[in-house]
Amino acid sequence: MLYKYGGIYLDIDLVILKDFSSLRNAVGAQSVGKDSKQWTRLNGAVMIFDINHPILVDFLEEFATTFNGNKWGHNGPYLVSRSWKHTRLQPYNLASQGILSRGLESESRAVEITLNELNEMETYAVHLWNKRSIEIAIQEGSVMARLCWNFWITGSAPL
Numbered sequence: 001m002l003y004k005y006g007g008i009y010l011d012i013d014l015v016i017l018k019d020f021s022s023l024r025n026a027v028g029a030q031s032v033g034k035d036s037k038q039w040t041r042l043n044g045a046v047m048i049f050d051i052n053h054p055i056l057v058d059f060l061e062e063f064a065t066t067f068n069g070n071k072w073g074h075n076g077p078y079l080v081s082r083s084w085k086h087t088r089l090q091p092y093n094l095a096s097q098g099i100l101s102r103g104l105e106s107e108s109r110a111v112e113i114t115l116n117e118l119n120e121m122e123t124y125a126v127h128l129w130n131k132r133s134i135e136i137a138i139q140e141g142s143v144m145a146r147l148c149w150n151f152w153i154t155g156s157a158p159l
Helices: 054-066 077-084 097-105 107-112 115-120 143-151
Strands: 007-010 014-016 026-032 039-049 125-127
Touching: 026 077, 026 125, 039 054, 039 077, 039 125, 054 077
Parallel strands: none
Antiparallel strands: 007 039, 014 125, 026 039
């Protein structure tokens, strides 16, 4: 669909922080080097492409030729990273996805993360990684609670 019609693909477990409607031909960065500010892993949770963009064909070819159902991530974020390395395109830090998901796994890291940090890192969205976050209760006053309160699309936080 994205190849044929172009547009924006978003995973459903994203919290959108900033408008990215002006971005084109971009994919979300899952992790970015602290010093280099360059992506170290991409993730297809956010993809924005023009109609018939050739990288989408690369993604499909990589999927068809290297599919491995036994390795989590091989057919998703690792696939996007493998394919993208062969292009000259520079991804936007659309979804610094590992930032919040790693924070949720560790109480001490969760305390360190602030909404200001997310803004300073020019983060457009946070990927909650449902596989990792589904068991975690949202605590009042936590970063997750503040994200939900500030960015929940229905207008009221689910607390």
